[in-house]
Amino acid sequence: MSEESKPLGGEVLTKPFKVLAGIFGFAVLLIIYRYFRGIGAVSNLNDGYPWGIWIAYDVVAGTAIACGGYSMALMVYVFNRGKYHALVRPALLASMFGYTLAGASIMVDIGRYWNAYNLFLPGYFNVNSIMFEVAVCVTAYIVVLWIEFSPAFLEGINKYKSGLPKFVQNWNVEGLRTTLNKWLFVFIAIGVLLPTMHQSSLGSLMLIGGWKVHPLWQTGFLPLLFLISAITMGYAIVIFESLFASVGFKRASETPLLGKIAGVMAWLTAIYLAIRFADLVIRGALGLAFQLNLQSFMFWVENALYVAALVFVAPPASRMQSRSLFLGGFFLLLAGTVYRFNAFLVGFNPGNNWSYFPSFAETMITLGIISFEIMAYLYIVKKFPVLPKPEHA
Amino acid sequence: MEIKRRDFLKVAAAGGAALAAAAHPALAREPKTRIKDAVGFLYDSTVCTGCKACVSACKQYNEMPASFSTPQDPLWDNPLDTDSKTYNIIKLFKDGTGAAKDREKDGHAYVKRQCMHCVDPSCVSACPVSALTKDPVSGIVSYSKSACIGCRYCQLACPYNIPKFEYEKAFPQIRKCELCSHRLKKGEIPACAEFCPTGATVFGKVEDLLVEAKKRLQYKAGSSQVYPVERLGGKATAERIVTPYVQKVYGEKDGGGTQILYLAGIPFEKLGLPKLEERSDAHRSETIQHTIYKGMIAPVVFLGGLLYVVHKNTKDHK
């Protein structure tokens, strides 16, 4: 396990890193302003559209994109495909930050953040609320992800301390590592249960929207559709991030492994599309896709992106080429994101008179959070043993 | 496919067993029924003259500030809808010339909008921290800012778009009508009902209001009838010439039923009241959730299966 990965090394403060830091810095100022002047001062959220991109992207799409850890855990630890093991740590890293920053976005988005602990207090929490289940599950999963990833931190402190700040170098972590390795299987198991629960529940959140959610998206199958698409997005991010890192860090890519993952992804996507369209036909809602409006247009965009992804990864020959794998992964991530945007925003209509489009500050805060995520990823892969050693490709 | 069929079936079987156990009908969620002594209003759009005394009274007795929708000329309390400063509002439907009252074509009609105090409230089901609760005796849906985390899921859930949020404040809360429970405690009735001069808004026990509403639907248009004013069974009454009604009491069953009942002379959709199924969204959402999670049986069984499989697959990796 530990012999597979090593720190990438190299300069952290590259030009891209500095650009991201700039965006993040500006976002921090906006976030501080939000706390002093209220949500309305930095966003276009309103009574008709109480949830905007901070929820639709940062939380819902963001955590689905962060399902790499989940999907790889399923592959490696449940279906026992050990040969993909080297891809687990980078997936976990992306998951860890994706979920943690979704949590941070929540703390920016909710209005009475000082009461947030009520979610965990008996006498307050409401077990009938899907939001409660999502909040508790996601919080627990963030903890689990940090624990699951900690072997990489501990190994880094143990073996690669010269690259780390002085205060870290003196920590003695050997005992902790041993205990952790003994009980890791528990956290891995929980780490498969929790996303199964909350990724489906993220879809269920929109059930109570009733008539306000367009029939092209409102269905009792929301939990199942969200779950399957989240798993496919988990594989997609592994493929995408792995190939992006290869090009970005000028390393060889793990194309054959990724190709096999893409195969799983393709099958699951086909199942997803089958359920999606069967549900539309049975409910008699498919006709709405042929009206000439924004909702029908975005419906076709969403599904065209899924088809595009399949075009790139369904044919076995394409799965042997890194370019098609990369584009397949990208289009699938985009498709899943657009699906979530559609279910939460585009397809949400509280009455024809309400409108919403994210404001400049609102989008900048989201971009700032994404920037931080990328910055943290870059720092950690360079200082800790995360990426697989080249010979594992 | 790469995944071994055997392994796939193992996991699928475990999950399936869990689902089967959980899908027992008795574990699904019971629909909520009306509370016997619940209180509410009967609002009759044909009686309403649009005087807005109820809007002023509500502002006064709930100590809410004016809401200016013309900031360049902040002279009137003129919100466009219920908002963070306005619990109750009178809106106008107008078609063409708007000449005749309670007529759809070239006519106008008024509608009073405030919290419907639903029988099976979506907001109560949605709220993760029970900040919105339904009183077991009066049925009033109340809000507690000490519980609220400001997630605004209630805003998304409400089919009538009632809960309003103070986006303009650094320390915001949700705002909505709470049926003047502070006045009910003192033996008074809600301000909007007390100050309605015509009897358009009448306060009372919902089961009695429903009887009154159905009685009115039987009245012959053009006949003279005595209508209660302020509250049912009170001294104040007003005689009026009945005008035609749409033959439905809105809120009797819509969305699972509400404690604010409506009568009107034009279709309710024109007044902005949404067409809802009889089954409440809360019931639908909770049924799906409970089918999967009731008693946490499925998750626990699934976790058990996972622990077994993962342990088996990792024990030689130490």
Added chain:
Amino acid sequence: MKNKELEVVSRQLGVSRRDFIKFCSVVATGMGLPLGTGAQIAEAVTNAAKRPPVIWLSAQECTGCTESLLRATHPTLEHLILDLISLDYHETLSTPSGKQAEEAREASIKANKGKFILVVDGAIPVKDNGIYCMIGGRTALDILKDTAKDAFAIIAMGSCSSWGGLPAADPNPTGATPVQKILTDAGIKTPVVSIPGCPPNPYNFLSTVLYFVTFKKLPELDDKARPKFAYGRLIHENCERRPHFDAGRFATEFGDDNHRKGYCLYKLGCKGPETHANCPSILFGDTGSGTWPVGTGHPCFGCTEQGVGFHKPLFSRASLHLVTPPDTYPHTQEQQGKGATIAGVAVAAAAAGAAFAAVSKVANKLGEDEKGKK
């Protein structure tokens, strides 16, 4: 009330019995008193012994308050006012003058110690020991303090004596001070009723006196010692032009079309929304409708209200104390929410563009690498 007494009074006052009783009912109604109170007032008046002596002191006044009392078209009102109360001293209206008038005043005070009503109009200057207003060789300040302590009750007639009025306007060079403050500073506890206005409506004064005579107590007062029946509401609440305000119909210039149509004068500086008075209800001069400033087309300047009258510029906008719904309605579906702005769309497009650019760059590189490998 005995018929004979009624006859006597009516003859004395020079009115018919019917007109006399009608007058008493009008006074009662003007104060918002219940049915039957008019009769009580009539009874109180006919009993000659109940007519209280009144001493009227004038300080920094313009005599407008007195003139207001006389400005009734009903010819007998002059009589009524002067005969209902025993006006023992009044600088304008008394027959004697000079030393004789002062002696008459001192005699009345001595004879009616603790029983007379003191009316004061005009503010009292206190600067430089009060030399800026002297009557008969004494300062108004001294005369007031002397007289006030022996009075049963004091009526501050007009804005000047109620809160300072015109003489107290910035920079107040004479130190003009209202009656209540003089008394409070001197420790004199005689109760004070304020009847502000410039001038006040005579009926506000008269009704207060008659109420006192009938019920032996002052009518209900607000926190500024003004009788609530007259000063309990804002002018804005009773103004006949209020529907124009509610409908958004305003005159914007004197003489413009809207001004000629009699629309609301708020935008011309009407202080009705922040002034307490009953002018629109009872008007002035008994000459019919529209006989008050707004009715004639000039905005109210808030003459009764401290902090408004003689303080705020005539044509500046009043602050609204009560904000109520307008005459218009929101429709069942009004446009709400915040849509796309240029900046919002630009940053979203830029982010999307950057993302797509990065992806295509990487994709191309991967494609080249593949080709290179082959």
